Amino acid sequence: MSDHDHDHDDHHHHHDHDHSELSETELRVRALESILTEKGYVDPASLDLLIDLYEKKIGPRNGIRVVAKAWSDPAYHARLMQDATAAIAELDYSGRQGEHMVVVENTPEQHNMVVCTLCSCYPHPVLGLPPVWYKSAPYRSRAVSDPRGVLQDFGVTLPETTKIRVWDSTAEIRYLVLPMRPTGTEGWSAEQLAELVTRDSMIGTGLPKQPGETA
Amino acid sequence: MDGAHDMGGAKGFGPVVPEPNEPVFHDEWERRAFALTVAMSRPGGWNIDMSRFARENRPPEDYLSKSYFQIWLAGLETLMVERGLVSREEIEAGKVLLPPKPGVPTLAPADVVPTIRRGASTERAQKSPAMFAVGDTVRMKQIHPQTHTRLPQYVRGHLGTIEINHGCHVFADLNSLGVPDNQQWLYTVKFDGPELWGKHSDPTLSISVDAWESYLERV
Numbered sequence: 123m124s125d126h127d128h129d130h131d132d133h134h135h136h137h138d139h140d141h142s143e144l145s146e147t148e149l150r151v152r153a154l155e156s157i158l159t160e161k162g163y164v165d166p167a168s169l170d171l172l173i174d175l176y177e178k179k180i181g182p183r184n185g186i187r188v189v190a191k192a193w194s195d196p197a198y199h200a201r202l203m204q205d206a207t208a209a210i211a212e213l214d215y216s217g218r219q220g221e222h223m224v225v226v227e228n229t230p231e232q233h234n235m236v237v238c239t240l241c242s243c244y245p246h247p248v249l250g251l252p253p254v255w256y257k258s259a260p261y262r263s264r265a266v267s268d269p270r271g272v273l274q275d276f277g278v279t280l281p282e283t284t285k286i287r288v289w290d291s292t293a294e295i296r297y298l299v300l301p302m303r304p305t306g307t308e309g310w311s312a313e314q315l316a317e318l319v320t321r322d323s324m325i326g327t328g329l330p331k332q333p334g335e336t337a
Numbered sequence: 338m339d340g341a342h343d344m345g346g347a348k349g350f351g352p353v354v355p356e357p358n359e360p361v362f363h364d365e366w367e368r369r370a371f372a373l374t375v376a377m378s379r380p381g382g383w384n385i386d387m388s389r390f391a392r393e394n395r396p397p398e399d400y401l402s403k404s405y406f407q408i409w410l411a412g413l414e415t416l417m418v419e420r421g422l423v424s425r426e427e428i429e430a431g432k433v434l435l436p437p438k439p440g441v442p443t444l445a446p447a448d449v450v451p452t453i454r455r456g457a458s459t460e461r462a463q464k465s466p467a468m469f470a471v472g473d474t475v476r477m478k479q480i481h482p483q484t485h486t487r488l489p490q491y492v493r494g495h496l497g498t499i500e501i502n503h504g505c506h507v508f509a510d511l512n513s514l515g516v517p518d519n520q521q522w523l524y525t526v527k528f529d530g531p532e533l534w535g536k537h538s539d540p541t542l543s544i545s546v547d548a549w550e551s552y553l554e555r556v
Contacts, residue, residue, distance in 0.1 A: 156432075
C-alpha cells in the first residue's frame, strides 16, 4: 500500500493501510461481497440499509415502549396478553422474526425466561438482534436445566418459592417477557416507566430497575 | 440431526458472561456477513429451515469453535454453492471465475425496509382437525432424523402437557427439504423439570418447547 492512502483514512480505522491486520474471516467476507456484487446478486446499498435498520431502528427500545405501555394502560395490557402480534403492531413494530408473538407475564408466583437451545431465535422487532451471550453455548445449554444458576450469572436471585418457567423457542413463535411493574411507581407516565425497563428484563435474565436506580 | 447445535441440558460450557453495553455488531465483517446472508436469501431462494440446516450440519468441533457470524458465513457459502450461485473455487480464490447464474432476483434498496417489516408468516390453512387439545398429556417421539429437526434431544421420550395451540404452521423438518404444503398443527408443550432432569431438577422449574403435531404421541 502506498503511504498516501492512510492519510485519507486515519480517522476511520479502516485498517486499509496494513492488510496483515485483517483476519482471514475479514478478508473472506470482503472478497465474498465483491464476488456477489460483481455477479449482480446483491446491491451494496441494500446491505448498508439492512445494517442501518438493525443497528439504529430495530432494538430493545421498541420492546421497552411495549412494556411501559402495558404497565400504564390496562386496556393495552389486555390486548397484549390476548394477541401480542396485533398489540405490538399497534406501536408499528412488526416483521422478520416477530411474525408470531406471545407475551409471557411475570408474577410474584412465576418468573419467565426465554431461550433458543437450537440456534438463536429471538423477537427481533421488539428486541433487535440477540446479544452474544444469548447465542452462546453456556446460555443455550443451561437455561433449560439450571435457570437459577443462569440468573446468578446475571446477579439475580429470586425467592426459592418463585416458580421458574422457561420457554424454548423451537418454532417460529417468538416470546417477550412482560416483567413486573416495580412498586413505588404509582402515577408514573409511560415515559417515566420506560426508564425502568431493561433488555434483559424482557428476556427474563434480569429484573426491571427500581425507582431511584435510574440516572 | 443430533448435532452440536442441540445444546439444551449439556454440561461443561461454564458460566454465562454478559457484556455490558454490548454493540449490535463487534466488527465490520460481522455487519457485512449478516447483511449478505439476509440479502442473498432473495437470489438464493432458500427458506429459513434450509439456512438453519446449512449452519448446524457440520462437525461438532467446527460448530463449537466458530463464532456465531462465522457459522452464518459458512452456512451462506454452503447454500450458495449448492445452488450454483458461486463455486467453491471462486470463494477460495476470492474472485469471479464463472458467469453469474442468470435470471435470479435481487433485493433492491427500496425493498429492504418493506421486506423486513413484512417478515414471513409461517401460519397456513389447516388441512385436518387438530389431534390434541389444550390440557392433553402427550409423549414426545424418540426420533433421530439425519436431516433438520426442531425437536430437541432433551425432551424426546418425555411426557408433557399441551398448553397452547398456535394453529397450523410450516413444518420445519419438511420445509428444510423443500417439501411443499407441509403445514402441521403447532403446540406449546410444557414439561415439569423433574420429568426432564430427574432428582437433580429444581422442583419449581417447568420448561416448554413448541412442537409440531408429528413430534407427539398420544398416551
